[in-house]
Amino acid sequence: MSYVIEGCLSVLKPGCLLLFRDYGLYDMTMLRFPPEQRLGFREYMRSDGTLSYFFSLEIVRDLFLHAGFIELELEYCCVRLVNRRSGKKMQRIWVHGKFQKPTLE
Template identity: 35%
Template sequence: VTKEDYGPVTVLEVGAGAGNTAFPLMAMNRNRELKLHACDYSARAIDVIRSQPAYIAQESPAVLQADVWDIASQELPPGLAAGSVDLVLLIFIFSALSPDQWTQALRNIFTLLKPGGEVLFRDYGRGDLAQVRFKKGRYLDENFYVRGDGTRVYFFEEQELRDLWSRSIGGVAGGVEQTAAFEVQNLAVDRRMLVNRQRKLKMYRCWMQGHFRKPSQADESARKSESCNNDLDVK
């Protein structure tokens, strides 16, 4: 998306923090038609992004826009309309939500994406070192814990994520009724053993990596046509 000849593209990073992804993207960007929206639940994090020289020095029209936004809210992010986003980045975001917030978060993402738009996802997997280290007093629910600073973290299983992202999304987000589901393009478990030679420690990490897609209008037309043909065959 940062290549000079890529063309118009809008990227939304959810949970942007202090801009550790957004600013490197800006630095390597050669695409004059790139629009990058960085959103975070924390107003303090957004203030940090907005105070950076690279953000302040942007020429008009700005590449990067940073705003406070809760992915589990009923509203869409400032400056973004339904069907306006090409790519959504979700890096360690869903694990910080309560399971009862996942559906609304999915609705919002689905609403924001253009037909054919994509999601790049990375989060904690069940059995990760961080989960093993939690003490009993930090347990909230199955695979769901609270850290010492009060933030929460959930550890996913592969089939659980596959079911979550491929199920039909009902309800309303940003005033738009949703009835479709994401397509799971790729979903894999990334298991690694990291070695701290100085402390002689082996650390077993487990992350989930996913690539999801909102069906295009052509996909929907083909699906409806197939459904009609199946109905005729039954009759």
């Protein structure tokens, strides 16, 4: 992950923003995975062989600050969705971040 974030920093112009949103810890998707698909505390193997990772604020902050970004916003975005037909309630949790490449000064 750090390799990709460092690559993003290298192609952005000074002062430009990078917006980040991905699964947060304890999102309903994470809670629905069966134990046999768990690879680690935050990593899960989907049935198609791809991986899912669930972020905490601290992990995202460390990744971006270590790469050289400036943190402007970082928070959990929690949304409660209700399927009107079935009445099923779903708690979605994402990590939302706004980071800036430092300006040349």
